Amino acid sequence: MKIYAINGSPRKNKNTATLLQKALDGVKQSVKDQEVETEIINLYDLKYTGCKSCFACKRLGGSSYGKCAIRDDLYEILEKLSQADGLIFGSPVYFGNISGQLQSFLERLFFPYLVYDSNYSSISPKRMQTAFIYTMNVTEEKMKEIGYLSTFNKVEFYLERLFAKPLVMYSNDTYQFDDYSKYKVECFSEEEKAEHRKIQFPLDCEKAFELGVNLIK
Numbered sequence: 001m002k003i004y005a006i007n008g009s010p011r012k013n014k015n016t017a018t019l020l021q022k023a024l025d026g027v028k029q030s031v032k033d034q035e036v037e038t039e040i041i042n043l044y045d046l047k048y049t050g051c052k053s054c055f056a057c058k059r060l061g062g063s064s065y066g067k068c069a070i071r072d073d074l075y076e077i078l079e080k081l082s083q084a085d086g087l088i089f090g091s092p093v094y095f096g097n098i099s100g101q102l103q104s105f106l107e108r109l110f111f112p113y114l115v116y117d118s119n120y121s122s123i124s125p126k127r128m129q130t131a132f133i134y135t136m137n138v139t140e141e142k143m144k145e146i147g148y149l150s151t152f153n154k155v156e157f158y159l160e161r162l163f164a165k166p167l168v169m170y171s172n173d174t175y176q177f178d179d180y181s182k183y184k185v186e187c188f189s190e191e192e193k194a195e196h197r198k199i200q201f202p203l204d205c206e207k208a209f210e211l212g213v214n215l216i217k
């Protein structure tokens, strides 16, 4: 069994990456009797673009039908992910959306599997389980108030259509810097952030672990 975590943060050991690792730990615990391979794919280590609209993936009789034809760092990765049993995506929220790097990745992952038929059906070779972990500065209340959920829903809609309905979790009010005193920050209180990090982040880590436990049922 192969489960991949896709890290949409440029940081490899901060909020998003930490929660993705916890989720993979949860997966490993839940399927301990079975062989499970897990891997974190750090998107910011890879050189690639979003979809280039070449339509090779939709060309009838073409050698790339149902597959992305662009030969960059994602080519082999997408091949590997096509056989996954589970995909756990993680993204920091950037300007109210998922990170640009993850957005470009999803264009490449999604488009070859989306068929232009009357149902927009899926030709993904596997209906793998999916999950999405969002991390962000804003509090949970603010996230709901300013409409982030409707943006997130769009990604979740395609995950469900192409693969399976994602498990979702949010980590809010994240701790952003190692030392707030070194940066110009007036809109957050470091004390409150530090307190939240101490009390809430460990709970978020537990939630991510549980999400991993529940991924493969």
Ligand SMILES: Cc1cc2nc3c(=O)[nH]c(=O)nc-3n(C[C@H](O)[C@H](O)[C@H](O)COP(=O)(O)O)c2cc1C
Residues within 6 Å of the ligand: 009, 010, 011, 014, 015, 016, 017, 091, 092, 093, 094, 095, 096, 097, 135, 136, 137, 138, 174, 175, 176
């Ligand atoms: C370019 C940029 C834009 C951001 N925009 C938002 C935003 O719109 N809303 C928000 O709540 N947090 C925003 N943040 C904060 C990050 O989402 C938050 O710190 C996140 O937990 C970082 O994840 P990481 O620690 O895994 O890198 C932004 C951060 C950066 C660097």
